[in-house]
Amino acid sequence: MSYPGEMWRRLFSLGRRSRFHAELTEEMQFHMESRVDELVQSGVPRDVALHRAKREFGSGPRIAEDARCSWEFRWFEDLLADLAYAQRALRRNPGFALAAISCLALGIGADSTIFSVTTSFLLSVPSARDPGSLISLQAGGNSSSTVADYKFLRNARIFESTAGTNPEKDVNWRNGDESLRLHAASVTDDYFVTLGAPFELGRGIEPGETNTVVLSYRFWSGRFGRDAGIAGRHVVLDGKPYTVVGVLPADHRNIVGYGFSPDIYVPVLRDDEYVQFYARLPGGMGIPAARERLRVVLRELDRIHPLQGPIQGWKRDNSETHVAGVAGMDILASEQAGPVIAFFGMLLIVVALVLLVACTNVAGLLLARASARSHELAVRLSLGASRGRVVRHLLAESLLLSLLGAAAGLLIDAICGRLIGNLTLPLPVPIQLVIKPDGRLLWYSIGLVLGSALLSGLMPALRAVRRDVNVILKREQRAERTWGLRGALIAGQIAVSTVLLATGFLFLHNLRRAVSMNPGFDTKHTIWAAMRLVPEDYKDQSRQRSLVEEALHRLRSLPGVEAAAVTRRVPLNDNCKEATNLRTDLSAASMSVTYECNDVGPDYFRAIGIPLLRGREFTADDRAGAPAVAIVNESFARMIFGARDPVGHTVTTWGPIRIVGVVRDSRYFTLGEKPHPALYIPYLANDEPVALNFIVRASGSPAALVKPVADLLGRLDASAAVETKPLIRSMGLALLPSQVGAAMLGAMGVLGLVLAAIGLYGALLYSVSRRTREIGVRMALGAGSTAVLRLVCRHSFGLTAIGLAIGLAISAFATRPLAMFLVPGLSTADPAALVGVVTVFGAIAVLATLVPAVRALRVEPISALRCE
Amino acid sequence: MADDSPQLLPGTLYMLILRTLAGGPMHGYGIARRIRQCSAEALEVEEGSLYPALNRMLVKGWLKAEWGTSDTGRRARFYRLTNDGRKQLASEAGEFNKLVRAIQMVMKTA
Numbered sequence: 003m004s005y006p007g008e009m010w011r012r013l014f015s016l017g018r019r020s021r022f023h024a025e026l027t028e029e030m031q032f033h034m035e036s037r038v039d040e041l042v043q044s045g046v047p048r049d050v051a052l053h054r055a056k057r058e059f060g061s062g063p064r065i066a067e068d069a070r071c072s073w074e075f076r077w078f079e080d081l082l083a084d085l086a087y088a089q090r091a092l093r094r095n096p097g098f099a100l101a102a103i104s105c106l107a108l109g110i111g112a113d114s115t116i117f118s119v120t121t122s123f124l125l126s127v128p129s130a131r132d133p134g135s136l137i138s139l140q141a142g143g144n145s146s147s148t149v150a151d152y153k154f155l156r157n158a159r160i161f162e163s164t165a166g167t168n169p170e171k172d173v174n175w176r177n178g179d180e181s182l183r184l185h186a187a188s189v190t191d192d193y194f195v196t197l198g199a200p201f202e203l204g205r206g207i208e209p210g211e212t213n214t215v216v217l218s219y220r221f222w223s224g225r226f227g228r229d230a231g232i233a234g235r236h237v238v239l240d241g242k243p244y245t246v247v248g249v250l251p252a253d254h255r256n257i258v259g260y261g262f263s264p265d266i267y268v269p270v271l272r273d274d275e276y277v278q279f280y281a282r283l284p285g286g287m288g289i290p291a292a293r294e295r296l297r298v299v300l301r302e303l304d305r306i307h308p309l310q311g312p313i314q315g316w317k318r319d320n321s322e323t324h325v326a327g328v329a330g331m332d333i334l335a336s337e338q339a340g341p342v343i344a345f346f347g348m349l350l351i352v353v354a355l356v357l358l359v360a361c362t363n364v365a366g367l368l369l370a371r372a373s374a375r376s377h378e379l380a381v382r383l384s385l386g387a388s389r390g391r392v393v394r395h396l397l398a399e400s401l402l403l404s405l406l407g408a409a410a411g412l413l414i415d416a417i418c419g420r421l422i423g424n425l426t427l428p429l430p431v432p433i434q435l436v437i438k439p440d441g442r443l444l445w446y447s448i449g450l451v452l453g454s455a456l457l458s459g460l461m462p463a464l465r466a467v468r469r470d471v472n473v474i475l476k477r478e479q480r481a482e483r484t485w486g487l488r489g490a491l492i493a494g495q496i497a498v499s500t501v502l503l504a505t506g507f508l509f510l511h512n513l514r515r516a517v518s519m520n521p522g523f524d525t526k527h528t529i530w531a532a533m534r535l536v537p538e539d540y541k542d543q544s545r546q547r548s549l550v551e552e553a554l555h556r557l558r559s560l561p562g563v564e565a566a567a568v569t570r571r572v573p574l575n576d577n578c579k580e581a582t583n584l585r586t587d588l589s590a591a592s593m594s595v596t597y598e599c600n601d602v603g604p605d606y607f608r609a610i611g612i613p614l615l616r617g618r619e620f621t622a623d624d625r626a627g628a629p630a631v632a633i634v635n636e637s638f639a640r641m642i643f644g645a646r647d648p649v650g651h652t653v654t655t656w657g658p659i660r661i662v663g664v665v666r667d668s669r670y671f672t673l674g675e676k677p678h679p680a681l682y683i684p685y686l687a688n689d690e691p692v693a694l695n696f697i698v699r700a701s702g703s704p705a706a707l708v709k710p711v712a713d714l715l716g717r718l719d720a721s722a723a724v725e726t727k728p729l730i731r732s733m734g735l736a737l738l739p740s741q742v743g744a745a746m747l748g749a750m751g752v753l754g755l756v757l758a759a760i761g762l763y764g765a766l767l768y769s770v771s772r773r774t775r776e777i778g779v780r781m782a783l784g785a786g787s788t789a790v791l792r793l794v795c796r797h798s799f800g801l802t803a804i805g806l807a808i809g810l811a812i813s814a815f816a817t818r819p820l821a822m823f824l825v826p827g828l829s830t831a832d833p834a835a836l837v838g839v840v841t842v843f844g845a846i847a848v849l850a851t852l853v854p855a856v857r858a859l860r861v862e863p864i865s866a867l868r869c870e
Numbered sequence: 871m872a873d874d875s876p877q878l879l880p881g882t883l884y885m886l887i888l889r890t891l892a893g894g895p896m897h898g899y900g901i902a903r904r905i906r907q908c909s910a911e912a913l914e915v916e917e918g919s920l921y922p923a924l925n926r927m928l929v930k931g932w933l934k935a936e937w938g939t940s941d942t943g944r945r946a947r948f949y950r951l952t953n954d955g956r957k958q959l960a961s962e963a964g965e966f967n968k969l970v971r972a973i974q975m976v977m978k979t980a
Contacts, residue, residue, distance in 0.1 A: 007931050026921070029898060029947045032940070033917060036899040039942065060918050068918070072926035 015073045022073070026066050034059055080391075084398030091399060098371060099403070101764070102364045105757060106407025106458075109360030110450050111414030112753060113353040117446050118419050120346040122435045125442075128257040128328055129250075131198030132282075135162075136257070137292060139279035140324035141300055146276040151303060152190060155279065158299040161292070162284045165189065165196035166270065166277030169258045170431060172693075173268060174536055174723040176238035177225070180716065183534050183723035184221070184239075185432040187256070187264035188275065194267075196282050197257065204233040204248030212269050215244045219252040220434065221265040239268060240536045241721050253436045257328055261435040280328065293325040341822065345743075348820065352505065352750045355498050357454060359754050362495040363761040364458035368400060369488055370768045372466035379466055389467040396466060400459025404451045412439070412447060461487070489797075492765050493805040499758035500809025500839055505817055506751020507835035512824050513744035516737055519825065521574060522668025524611025527564075528729040529704045530572055531696040531711050535722045546690050549718060554603070556714055557698055562707055565699040567609040568685055570601035572695050572729075574736040577671040580681075586642060587652045597638060598670040598678050603685035607633075607665050609697045610729075617649040617663030624662075625686035633663040638679035659683070673736045674825035697729070704728040743823055755842065763850040766798050767857075777858050778865070787859050794855040802847035806840060883915065883923050885966060888932065888951065888959035895936070897946040898924060924949060932958050 015022065034055050041051035059065075092099040127133050141147045141155075152166040169187045194206025194216070202222075207214050215237065217226070226232055236243050256262045257280055270277060283292055300323060372379070382392055419437035465487060533553075540546045550568055557566035571578060580599045585592040604620050607613075615636065624631050632653070639648045652658045667677040696715070700707045705728060712726040777790055814831055821829070890896065890904050901924075902915045927933045932955030940946040951959070 008929055011929055011931065025947065028945070030917075030921070032897070032944060032946050033899045033902075035944070036940070036942070040903075058917070060916070065918050065921050068922035069925040072922060072929050 012073060013078075022070070023066065026069055027062075030059070030062055030065065080394065081398060084395050085402055087395070088399040088402045092402065095371075098367060099406075101760070102367050102403045102458075103406045103410060105360040105363045105760070106404055106454055107410035107414060108753060108757065109357035110404075110408045110411030110447070110454065111418070112411075112750065113357045113450060114411060114415040114443060114447055115418040115422075116346075116349050116353045118415060118437050118439070118443055119422060119435065120350060121440075121442055122437045123261055124343065124346060126255050126259060126261070126436070128259065129197070129199040129253070129255045130257065130328075133328060135283045135285075136196075136328045137281055137283060137289060137325055138257075138328050139281060139296060141279065141296070146278045148273065149190065149270050149275050149277055150273040150307070152277055152279060153273070154303050154307070155296075155299060156190075156192070158302075160295045160299060161281035161287075163192055163196040164279065164281045165193040166279055167193055167257070168270065168275060168277045169256065169262060169264060171268070172534055172723075173239045173266070174241075174534055174721060175266075176241070176721065179720070181721055181723040183532075183725060184265045186239075186266045186268050188268050188270045188277070190270055190277065193280075196280065199254060200251060202249040202251040203230065204246070206248055207267065207269055208247075211247075212271060213242070213244050214247040214269065215239070216248045216250060216267040217246060218250055218263060218265055218267075219254065220263065222249045239266075241538060244268065253438060255436055259328070261433045263432050263434040265432065289325050289327065293323065296325060297323055344819075345823065348823075349746055349750075352502065352747060355502055356750055356754050356757070357450065358457070359495055359498050359502070359757045359761070361454045361457040362491055362498070363757055363764075364400065364403060364454075365462055366488060366491050366495075366761055366765050368396075368459060368462040369465065369491070370765075372396065372462045373772075376466065383467065392467050393460075393463045396463035397455065397459045400463075401451070401455040404455040404458070407454070408447055408451045411450075415439075415443075488765060488769065489801055492762055492801045493808065495758050495761050496802055496805025496843065497809035497812065499754040500806055500843065501813040501816060502754035503751040503839045503842065504810070504813040504835050505820070506748045506754075507838045508817060508820070508824070508828075508832050509740070509744040509747040511832055511834050512828055513737075513740045515825050515828055516673055516740040519669075519673045521673060521733075521736075522612065522666065523573065524699070525728075525730040525733060527700050527702075527704055528610060529698040529700065529707055529711055529726060530729045530732055531698060531715055531724060531726040532572075533694040533696065533715050533719075533722050533724050535692040535694065535719065537692045539719075539721060540692060543690060546692075547686070550603075550690065550694060553694075553696065553715060553718055556718075557696065557711065560707070560710055560714060562700055562702060562710075563698055564701045565605050565609040567606035567697050568603035569606055569610075569695050569697055570685060570691070572697070572732065573600075573610075573668060573670050574673065575732055582655050584642070584653050584655050586654070587658075588643070588646075593642075595641065595679065598680040600680070600682050601685045601688055602633075602682050606682075606685075606697065609699045611699070612668050613666045615664045615666060616647060617661070619663060620682075620684045620686075622686070624684035626688070628687070630657060630659045630687070631662045631684065632659045633665060633682040634661055635665050635680040636667050637677045638681060639664050641679050669736075673733075739823060740825070755846075759846045759850065762798075762802070762846060763853070766794075766850050767854045769797065769854075774858070778862075782864075790858055791855050794858055795851055798847055798851040802843060806843055810836060810839070882966065883919060884927060884932075885959065885962040886913070886915070887920075887923060887927065887949075888955055888962065891933070891949055891951045891955070892959060895938070895948040895950040897938075897940060897948050899946075900940075901949070927955070930954075930958075 037055040037058065038048070038051045041054060042048055046054070128136070130136055139155075141151065146168065149166060152164070156164045167187055167189045171186045171188045173184050173186045174181045175184045189207060191207055191209045191211055195209065197206075199206075201216075202219060204216075206216055217232070222228060222232060229235075232246050232249060235246050237246060238244075250267075254263075256264065258278070281292075283289075379392060382395075383389065387395075416439065419439075423435055423437050425434075535546065535549075540549075554566050554568060557563055578599050579596060581594070581596040583592045583594050602620065604622055604624070607619055617633070620631070620633065634642075634648060642648065642653065643651065648661045648664060650661070652660045665682075667680075669675060670678055670680065696711075698704075698707065698711055708726050708728065712724050715722070715724045715726070777793070780790060780793075817831075886905055887901055890901050890908075896904065898920060902917070902920055905913055905915050924933065924935075928935060932952060933949045934952055935947050935949050937945060938948045
């Protein structure tokens with residue numbers, strides 16, 4: 003006797019009511035006739051037997067009713083009936099239905115969109131066969147280890163299979179005449195075997211292969227026009243030919259998570275490349291067991307191949323060895339995802355508030371409707387409907403509204419999801435979210451539907467049945483309480499929207515501040531040209547050096563170029579912090595300092611527009627072999643030398659360095675950071691990387707120079723990937739948090755405001771129309787239009803003021819945790835935001851009051867008195 | 871039909887019906903007659919409780935109902951035990967026997 007079975011049989015019986023009844027009647031007929039037969043056989047006359055059988059049997063309909071009861075699905079049948087009735091009621095009132103459904107659609111759409119983005123960013127399950135048995139390994143707490151270590155681990159065979167991937171690798175792709183830098187993931191040859199993910203076409207890189215590649219769907223469709231015959235074609239990467247063997251599907255989710263999506267997968271080639279480890283657990287092995295066995299293998303590895311780190315004596319800390327699942331919540335615990343979780347948490351709270359405002363709107367509408375229908379409800383109650391039954395009947399209506407609202411909202415969600423999926427964020431790493439509706443979204447939406455049905459429907463329904471039936475039936479007019487439940491609803495709604503709008507304003511203000519924030523260098527006249535050389539072509543350092551010199555020489559002679567320089571790092575895009583012990587030639591005491599560092603070439607400060615305060619720039623003579631020199635910024639000079647001029651003095655770290663210049667402070671990592679000390683050393687004094695960065699200063703607009711600079715560099719080495727853009731365009735990363743925050747919260751604030759404005763307007767319009775008779779009486783008794791206007795305005799302005807006061811008080815406290823997302827110097831109690839919110843709501847209150855007020859004035863006293 | 875026939879113990883009607891049907895499919899009237907006969911006319915199952923009980927047991931899945939022909943040649947609805955019904959009978963009968971033995975022990979000794 004299983005409960006589900008019982009439910010099922012009951013549900014099944016729903017459709018067979020009339021047949022059930024006929025069968026039961028026939029059965030009882032049979033029973034009675036059998037009894038009569040029996041009595042007749044025992045000698046009772048037939049007519050007496052008939053009477054006796056009837057008497058014994060009792061009431062047929064009663065038995066039938068009792069028998070039917072056991073099959074009944076009372077609440078379900080009632081619900082269906084209520085929904086059918088609600089649907090008819092809504093159809094009679096399309097304006098109301100449309101208003102309520104669109105409010106809920108906006109609220110539920112916003113909410114489910116943010117939920118989809120959050121789950122797909124934080125909790126996406128990588129595309130793989132049985133992702134539950136995939137784990138990520140961090141040997142000794144290091145997020146990646148060498149391919150040599152990977153091979154040792156694979157050969158130990160403790161897992162079903164083991165894979166390694168370096169998800170952030172650049173390769174130059176030779177495409178016709180140009181070379182493009184691609185975001186590649188290098189993978190070990192059993193990566194795709196371990197993953198077991200499906201392919202759009204072709205297959206993965208297979209064990210033993212070193213010259214095959216797999217394309218992402220985006221790269222395949224963007225660059226190869228979805229060529230179905232791509233498999234077998236050759237591509238040249240870093241000067242080497244590879245064969246394309248497969249394409250991943252559009253919804254492939256990389257194992258790294260966070261929407262990470264490289265353009266192309268290439269095989270790892272060298273044993274000293276660093277890769278992240280992933281493995282598939284053999285059946286029955288849990289994560290703790292895997293961790294134990296991994297530690298044993300790593301101890302063995304340490305014994306045979308001691309780790310060759312960048313620092314002598316660097317050891318793997320085996321106690322830090324970390325093993326975690328790749329699917330589900332583990333990713334939240336395993337990464338330092340704190341600020342990201344906080345950000346999404348905040349968004350989820352904000353959209354929940356938007357939905358709350360939407361529900362309040364619908365509650366206001368339902369409340370108005372319930373009082374318009376009070377006569378009908380009173381008739382139902384007086385005819386014996388229980389209050390619970392009427393409440394359920396009214397709730398069915400709000401449930402139907404929520405269902406329809408959710409359907410429309412999920413449509414919005416699907417559209418937004420697709421838009422977001424096509425969005426390319428201005429990030430140095432390829433992030434693309436795959437947003438697809440899933441089971442989580444389904445459950446979340448069901449929760450939203452039930453929640454919004456209860457939130458919007460329960461209060462109006464309870465209120466509708468609590469009124470005195472007699473009073474309503476006699477059509478007695480009672481004075482509406484000015485500050486009744488509806489007033490509280492409006493005030494509450496304004497309060498919530500105030501919080502939303504204040505947050506939106508805060509972030510818009512934050513964005514404005516961030517954009518106008520001076521980075522300390524010139525972004526208006528400068529071009530950044532990044533040039534990635536193919537490493538295999540430049541094993542000889544002197545080749546690279548002469549290329550850099552040739553490039554600078556040609557750039558400087560380009561018309562319109564004022565200055566050009568080479569640098570290791572471009573500020574706000576890449577930074578390097580160094581912590582070391584340092585002493586000066588002024589005292590023997592050493593101090594521990596942390597500073598930003600960069601390797602810059604001659605003329606760098608002039609090119610990027612950082613003012614040189616004292617001393618000189620680096621020259622071509624400041625190179626390897628020459629005496630070590632450095633340029634410091636103001637903060638560094640102040641920290642180490644106080645008020646003294648540091649030029650000519652030396653600091654000693656691993657060797658003495660003479661300071662030749664002081665430059666003004668600028669920003670290095672974020673726009674909002676505090677001034678940091680910085681130390682610049684000559685570019686030419688160290689080994690050169692394959693990624694070159696040129697800063698070019700234009701005498702006019704930099705946009706016109708982008709193409710000539712790119713062409714010039716491209717001609718120097720056709721196999722190098724060149725990316726050239728005005729420096730201002732590369733500020734995206736630094737501004738992204740502010741922009742995303744402002745866009746999201748600004749949009750939510752506006753949405754909340756629109757909803758609240760509709761609610762306020764509708765509610766005031768309704769309340770004035772309810773008072774038509776009262777206003778008519780007042781005017782008939784001689785009240786002037788000013789007095790009536792004052793009456794109407796006092797009501798709505800009072801409500802607005804109360805709502806605003808509560809909302810501002812809440813937002814003063816509730817927005818405090820948001821300080822971590824704001825630029826320094828901007829407090830969450832931002833006066834500009836507060837003034838903005840008050841102004842906007844004031845304007846809306848005036849507008850929403852004016853229309854009903856004018857209507858009230860136009861009321862003809864006679865017609866008002868006659869109404870009802 | 872004696873007026874002093876004892877009332878059915880609450881909750882035993884299901885068990886009696888299940889036990890009666892353990893012998894084979896039977897129609898509603900047959901079940902009532904059989905219980906009366908087996909109890910030497912001491913137990914009377916009223917129609918007002920028999921048919922609701924049969925329907926509740928159908929809902930619970932202990933019984934199945936099929937239309938057939940009675941010994942008098944008329945169309946009648948026959949009830950048959952399902953596997954769930956057999957299990958239910960075994961557990962209810964076990965419980966009931968334990969209870970009766972316990973009550974008898976108290977009545978004899980105390």
